[in-house]
Amino acid sequence: MPTIKEVSEHAGVSQATVSRVMNGTAKVVEETRVKVLNAMKELGYRPNAHAQSLASNRSNSIGLLISEFDGPFYGALMAGAEEIFRKHKKRILISAGHGDEKLEKEAVEFLLGCRCDALVLHAETLSDEYLIEQANQGTHVILINRNIAEMEGQCLYIDNEQGSFMATEYLIEKGHKNIAYIAGPQWKHDARERFWGYQKALGKHNISLQLGLVEEGNFRESGGYQAASKLLDSGHKFTAVVCGNDQTAYGAISAIEERGLKVPDDISIVGFDDLPYSSLIKPKLTTVHFPIRQIAAEAARRILQDVYKEKNTHTFNSCVQASMVERNSVKSIT
Amino acid sequence: MPTIKEVSEHAGVSQATVSRVMNGTAKVVEETRVKVLNAMKELGYRPNAHAQSLASNRSNSIGLLISEFDGPFYGALMAGAEEIFRKHKKRILISAGHGDEKLEKEAVEFLLGCRCDALVLHAETLSDEYLIEQANQGTHVILINRNIAEMEGQCLYIDNEQGSFMATEYLIEKGHKNIAYIAGPQWKHDARERFWGYQKALGKHNISLQLGLVEEGNFRESGGYQAASKLLDSGHKFTAVVCGNDQTAYGAISAIEERGLKVPDDISIVGFDDLPYSSLIKPKLTTVHFPIRQIAAEAARRILQDVYKEKNTHTFNSCVQASMVERNSVKSIT
DNA sequence: TTGTAAGCGTTATCAC
DNA sequence: GTGATAACGCTTACAA
Numbered sequence: 001m002p003t004i005k006e007v008s009e010h011a012g013v014s015q016a017t018v019s020r021v022m023n024g025t026a027k028v029v030e031e032t033r034v035k036v037l038n039a040m041k042e043l044g045y046r047p048n049a050h051a052q053s054l055a056s057n058r059s060n061s062i063g064l065l066i067s068e069f070d071g072p073f074y075g076a077l078m079a080g081a082e083e084i085f086r087k088h089k090k091r092i093l094i095s096a097g098h099g100d101e102k103l104e105k106e107a108v109e110f111l112l113g114c115r116c117d118a119l120v121l122h123a124e125t126l127s128d129e130y131l132i133e134q135a136n137q138g139t140h141v142i143l144i145n146r147n148i149a150e151m152e153g154q155c156l157y158i159d160n161e162q163g164s165f166m167a168t169e170y171l172i173e174k175g176h177k178n179i180a181y182i183a184g185p186q187w188k189h190d191a192r193e194r195f196w197g198y199q200k201a202l203g204k205h206n207i208s209l210q211l212g213l214v215e216e217g218n219f220r221e222s223g224g225y226q227a228a229s230k231l232l233d234s235g236h237k238f239t240a241v242v243c244g245n246d247q248t249a250y251g252a253i254s255a256i257e258e259r260g261l262k263v264p265d266d267i268s269i270v271g272f273d274d275l276p277y278s279s280l281i282k283p284k285l286t287t288v289h290f291p292i293r294q295i296a297a298e299a300a301r302r303i304l305q306d307v308y309k310e311k312n313t314h315t316f317n318s319c320v321q322a323s324m325v326e327r328n329s330v331k332s333i334t
Numbered sequence: 335m336p337t338i339k340e341v342s343e344h345a346g347v348s349q350a351t352v353s354r355v356m357n358g359t360a361k362v363v364e365e366t367r368v369k370v371l372n373a374m375k376e377l378g379y380r381p382n383a384h385a386q387s388l389a390s391n392r393s394n395s396i397g398l399l400i401s402e403f404d405g406p407f408y409g410a411l412m413a414g415a416e417e418i419f420r421k422h423k424k425r426i427l428i429s430a431g432h433g434d435e436k437l438e439k440e441a442v443e444f445l446l447g448c449r450c451d452a453l454v455l456h457a458e459t460l461s462d463e464y465l466i467e468q469a470n471q472g473t474h475v476i477l478i479n480r481n482i483a484e485m486e487g488q489c490l491y492i493d494n495e496q497g498s499f500m501a502t503e504y505l506i507e508k509g510h511k512n513i514a515y516i517a518g519p520q521w522k523h524d525a526r527e528r529f530w531g532y533q534k535a536l537g538k539h540n541i542s543l544q545l546g547l548v549e550e551g552n553f554r555e556s557g558g559y560q561a562a563s564k565l566l567d568s569g570h571k572f573t574a575v576v577c578g579n580d581q582t583a584y585g586a587i588s589a590i591e592e593r594g595l596k597v598p599d600d601i602s603i604v605g606f607d608d609l610p611y612s613s614l615i616k617p618k619l620t621t622v623h624f625p626i627r628q629i630a631a632e633a634a635r636r637i638l639q640d641v642y643k644e645k646n647t648h649t650f651n652s653c654v655q656a657s658m659v660e661r662n663s664v665k666s667i668t
Numbered sequence: 669t670t671g672t673a674a675g676c677g678t679t680a681t682c683a684c
Numbered sequence: 685g686t687g688a689t690a691a692c693g694c695t696t697a698c699a700a
Contacts, residue, residue, distance in 0.1 A: 075404030385677035
C-alpha cells in the first residue's frame with residue numbers, strides 16, 4: 001500500500017503538498033494539484049487513517065455504544081445517528097455491551113482507545129460514577145436513555161414514567177380496572193421507571209396495586225410469553241395488560257391467543273417503544289411511541305455542533321415526552 | 335490523555351518495558367511489571383489504538399460492509415460476525431452502503447483507510463472487477479451473498495435459485511397451478527436468481543410463466559403491498575404467491591387481507607429469508623430459511639483462521655443450501 | 669505557493 | 685530482562 005511519501009516522489013513535490021491537496025488546508029497551484037491527484041490515482045493511494053488521526057489528533061469518528069447489533073431498537077439508534085454523521089463526513093464506530101458490565105466497559109475502553117472525537121452511549125450497566133468520570137476526562141459524551149444530574153445537557157432520554165403512566169391511564173379511561181403489568185428486568189432503570197409510571201397511574205385513580213397482577217419479564221418475547229402465561233394460569237382476573245415494552249407485548253399476545261382468548265376482545269394490551277413491527281402484527285399494537293431514531297439523530301446533531309463546530313440548528317430538549325399510538329389492541333369496556 | 339512515555343517515567347522504566355507488559359511480548363520481572371501496571375492505573379492510561387496500528391501494522395479490526403444498520407437481516411449479519419470476533423478480541427468496523435454505488439465504494443474506501451486486517455463485504459452495487467481488484471491488492475476479503483468465479487474460496491452465499499425453486503415446487507406439490515411472483519429489484523443479482531428459481535420450477539412442472547402474474551417489488555413491505563395490490567386488482571387468477579423475500583410477503587399479506595381475503599385460505603404465500611418476525615406474524619409465514627447469522631459467523635471463523643492464524647475448525651462449504659420452513663401460510667388445494 | 673522537519677504514540681530491532 | 689532508538693504515515697508550524 002503506497003504512502004504519502006511515494007505519492008510525493010511520484011508527483012515530484014513534497015509530502016506537505018500532497019497533504020495539502022488531500023485536505024485542502026492551503027492553496028496549491030492548480031498545475032501541481034493535478035500532478036498530485038494523478039499520482040494518487042496511479043498509485044492507488046489511500047491515506048492511512050491511523051496516521052492521520054495520530055498526527056492531527058482528530059479521528060473524525062464518533063463512538064457508539066449499544067447493547068446488541070440486532071433488534072429493531074438498536075437498529076434505529078444506529079441508523080439515526082449514522083444518517084446525520086454521514087452527511088457530514090463523520091464515521092461511527094459501534095461497539096456492543098451485550099448488557100454485561102464487563103463487556104460494556106470493554107466496549108467503552110475500546111472506543112476511547114480509538115480516540116473517538118465523541119461518544120454516544122446507550123449504557124445499561126455502567127455506573128453513574130464511571131460515566132461522569134469519562135465525561136470529566138475530556139471526552140465529549142452523550143448519554144442516551146439516561147438522566148444523570150451531574151451530566152445535565154449531555155443526556156437525551158424520554159420520560160419513561162410519563163409514558164407508562166399515560167399507557168396505564170389510557171386503559172383506565174377505557175374502563176379497565178384490573179390491569180396487569182409485565183415489567184422489564186428491574187435492574188434496568190428504564191424498566192423501573194416504566195413500572196413506576198404504572199403504579200402512579202393506578203394510584204391516581206385509586207386503584208390499588210395487586211401483586212398477583214405483576215410479573216417480571218426480560219423485555220423480550222420469551223419473557224412476555226412466560227409472564228402472561230403465569231398471569232393467565234394464576235386465576236387472577238384482569239382485562240388488560242400493560243407491557244414493559246413491545247416485544248414483551250408480542251410474547252404476551254401469543255400466550256393469550258394460545259389459550260383461545262382474543263386480543264383485544266378478551267384482554268387488552270398496550271406496549272411501549274412502538275417498534276416497526278407493532279403496526280404490522282395483528283392486532284396492530286396500541287403502544288407508547290419511543291422516538292429513538294430521532295433521539296439518536298439529535299445526539300449526532302449536538303456533537304456536530306459542539307465538537308465539530310458545525311453550525312446546525314434543531315436542538316430539542318433533553319427529555320422527550322412519549323406519546324400514545326392508538327391502534328387495535330385495546331378495547332373500551334365502559 | 336496520558337501516553338506511554340508518561341507511564342514509563344511514572345514507573346521509572348523505559349517505554350519499551352511498558353509496551354512489553356501491555357502486550358506480553360517479552361518476559362518482564364514481576365516486580366517491574368507491577369510497577370508499570372500501577373503506573374497505568376494511576377494515570378488512567380489507555381493505549382492509543384492508532385499509534386499501535388501504525389507501529390505494528392495490525393489494526394486487529396475487521397471491516398464489515400452492509401447495506402443498512404437497521405433491518406433484521408443486517409442485524410443478524412452484524413451480530414453473527416461480532417459474536418465470533420469478540421471472543422477472539424477482534425473488533426469490527428461497520429460501514430453502510432445504503433444500496434448506493436457511490437456510498438458503497440466510499441464505505442469500502444473507509445474500511446481500507448482504516449487498514450482493517452480483513453474485510454467482510456455484503457456488496458450490492460460494487461462490480462466484480464472492483465471487488466477482485468481489492469482482493470488482489472492484498473486485503474483479505476470475504477464476500478457474503480455473492481459468487482464470483484475469480485474469488486472462489488472467498489465467497490459465502492446461499493443457493494438463491496435452489497431456494498426459490500424449492501419454494502415454488504412446494505406450492506406446486508400442494509396443488510397450486512396459478513402461482514404469482516413478487517420479485518425483488520432486478521438489478522440485484524439475488525433477486526434475479528430467486529426469480530429464476532421460480533421460473534425453473536414452473537418449467538419443470540410444465541406450467542408456463544404468465545407475465546400477468548409477475549410483479550417487481552422493492553424487497554420491502556411497501557413493494558410487496560403495492561405489487562400484491564396490482565396483482566389482485568388485475569383480475570388475473572392465482573391461488574398462491576411466491577415472494578422475493580419475507581418483507582415482501584408481509585406487505586403482500588396486508589394487501590390481501592385488506593381486500594377481505596384470507597391467507598392461506600384464499601391465497602397461499604411463501605417468503606424467503608425466514609426473518610425472526612416471520613414466526614410471530616399471523617399466519618406464521620412458510621418461507622425459505624436463510625442462515626445469514628451462521629454465514630456471518632463462518633466468515634468470521636475463516637478470517638480468524640486465515641488472517642490471524644488461529645486454529646479453528648468448522649468451515650463449511652461456500653454455497654449453503656437453503657431449506658424450507660413449513661408454517662401456516664400455505665394451504666393444500668389438492 | 670512550496671519545502672523542511674519536528675512531532676503524534678506506539679512497536680520492534682538492536683545492543684547491553 | 686531492560687533500555688535506546690529507528691521506524692510507522694501523516695499533519696503542521698516555520699522557513700523560504
